[in-house]
Amino acid sequence: MEEIVYSPYFGIALSILAFGIGVKLHQKWKTPLCNPLIVAIVLVAAILLLFKIPYEAYNVGGEIINMFLAPATACLAVAVYSKLAILKQYWLPILVGCTAGSGASMASVYAMCRLFHLDESLQVSLLPKSVTTPIAVSVAESAGGVVPITVVAVIFTGILGSIVAPLLIRLFRVSDPVAAGLAIGASSHAMGTSKAIELGEVEGAMSGLAIGICGMITVLLSLLIL
Amino acid sequence: MKIIKQVGIVFSICWISQVIEKLLPFTFPASVISMVLLLLCLLTGILKIGHIQEKADFLLSNMAFFFVPAGVSIINYFDILKSTAVQLVIICTVSTVITFGVTAWSVKCTMHLLNKKAQKKEKEHC
Numbered sequence: 001m002e003e004i005v006y007s008p009y010f011g012i013a014l015s016i017l018a019f020g021i022g023v024k025l026h027q028k029w030k031t032p033l034c035n036p037l038i039v040a041i042v043l044v045a046a047i048l049l050l051f052k053i054p055y056e057a058y059n060v061g062g063e064i065i066n067m068f069l070a071p072a073t074a075c076l077a078v079a080v081y082s083k084l085a086i087l088k089q090y091w092l093p094i095l096v097g098c099t100a101g102s103g104a105s106m107a108s109v110y111a112m113c114r115l116f117h118l119d120e121s122l123q124v125s126l127l128p129k130s131v132t133t134p135i136a137v138s139v140a141e142s143a144g145g146v147v148p149i150t151v152v153a154v155i156f157t158g159i160l161g162s163i164v165a166p167l168l169i170r171l172f173r174v175s176d177p178v179a180a181g182l183a184i185g186a187s188s189h190a191m192g193t194s195k196a197i198e199l200g201e202v203e204g205a206m207s208g209l210a211i212g213i214c215g216m217i218t219v220l221l222s223l224l225i226l
Numbered sequence: 227m228k229i230i231k232q233v234g235i236v237f238s239i240c241w242i243s244q245v246i247e248k249l250l251p252f253t254f255p256a257s258v259i260s261m262v263l264l265l266l267c268l269l270t271g272i273l274k275i276g277h278i279q280e281k282a283d284f285l286l287s288n289m290a291f292f293f294v295p296a297g298v299s300i301i302n303y304f305d306i307l308k309s310t311a312v313q314l315v316i317i318c319t320v321s322t323v324i325t326f327g328v329t330a331w332s333v334k335c336t337m338h339l340l341n342k343k344a345q346k347k348e349k350e351h352c
Contacts (some may be wrong), residue, residue, distance in 0.1 A: 015294040037290040041297035048301065055302060062295030069292050071236045071285055073257035074243075077264035078282040081275065093336040101329030108321040116313040122306070126317060130325050133293050138255030148300040149307070149314075151293060157318050161326070168323065174330045176337060183330035187322050190289065210329075212261070219258050 005053050011061020018043035032162045032191065037155060073134035080212040086205050090178055094206070097179070098213040101186030105130040106221055121146055128218050129153040132189040135215035139222050154189070161188020162195040169199075177202040185210025232281035235273065239263055 004010070022039030048058055080087070087094065106127050113123040125145035128136040133154045140150040165184050174180045177200055184192040184199075185207035193211060197204035243260035247253075267273040285292075300307065307314075 011295070015291070015298075019291045019294055035290075037293055037297060040291070040294045041300070044294060044298045045301045048298070055299065058298065059295060062298065065292055065295050068285065069296075070240045070243075070257040070260060071281075072289050072292055074236060074239055074260035074264045075278070075282040075285045077261045077268065078275065078278065079286060080265060081268045092340065093333045096336045097329045097333035100332035101325050104328035105321055105325040108324045109317055112313075112317045112320060116310075116317070118310065118313060122310065126314070129318060130321065133296075134257055134289075135255070137296065138257045142253040142255055146303060146306065147296060148303050151296045152300055152307070153314060153318055155293075155297070156315070157322050160319060161322055164322075165326075168326045168330075172327050172330050174334070176334060178337065179330045179333035182333050183326045186329040187325040216258065216262070219255065223252060223254065 005057040008061040125149040158191030161192035181206025
């Protein structure tokens with residue numbers, strides 16, 4: 001029985017099935033709480049725990065899926081490149097906004113980690129939590145963080161951002177669509193961007209750009225401080 | 227063959243980035259190097275967007291899926307999560323609001339300054 005679950009096909013098939021269910025649920029209810037990634041993680045974790053399947057067995061296939069993370073990150077370049085025209089037009093506000101936002105995100109996380117006396121590995125796991133998952137994971141990994149904590153924090157931030165974005169726009173009285181889009185992208189990466197696209201074309205494009213730019217800035221900032 | 231070629235291009239860039247990562251004197255994530263490298267290739271025209279379009283669409287539109295295994299490994303860290311869950315939620319929530327506010331405000335200020343400059347220029351021209 002043991003060797004059956006140690007096949008790479010098991011982990012991959014289980015992940016795809018769980019993610020597929022997540023996508024279906026998301027289409028049905030359309031709430032950010034029903035995020036396909038969260039549903040998939042919960043389903044897979046539940047099945048592993050329920051049937052007492054060791055994590056190592058699942059991870060034989062899991063590692064193959066992980067291999068696609070780097071190419072997926074590389075392709076963020078395509079997302080930035082396809083918005084080159086709008087990037088050229090607003091390069092200064094984009095650069096200033098993304099730098100200030102990434103800096104504020106890391107500074108506030110750092111301050112609160114100190115306040116709560118969290119240990120250093122948790123601190124570096126949380127520092128990059130406002131940027132897109134592949135970049136956040138690589139930053140946390142190279143600084144010695146706990147990668148799963150980073151993944152959970154990034155997803156939580158993304159879901160939160162996509163829910164509260166319209167509220168924050170009113171709270172901070174952001175009337176300019178460029179500012180709104182960049183703020184959403186800087187604070188809640190790709191999940192916020194899906195909300196920004198609903199708000200308007202400029203918001204969506206700006207939010208999408210902020211993902212890649214904030215990612216790069218966060219990597220540079222983390223090089224300076226870690 | 228088209229897709230295979232695109233996979234080949236993207237994977238080659240990833241591999242070259244891993245080599246660069248090893249050569250760099252400081253730690254810089256290979257995946258981010260590959261992103262910068264790909265962007266440079268596109269900007270300089272070494273690669274056309276058509277060379278990698280389908281592969282990029284496939285990876286970008288399924289991005290979330292590739293994080294399932296990374297997320298599932300949380301079952302190995304339940305104890306850390308349990309003892310710090312409240313702090314984690316507070317940290318994520320507060321910093322998300324701060325990040326949003328700071329970004330929106332700094333963009334607004336920059337745009338305002340740019341507009342003022344543009345208006346001044348216009349006046350000088352008149």
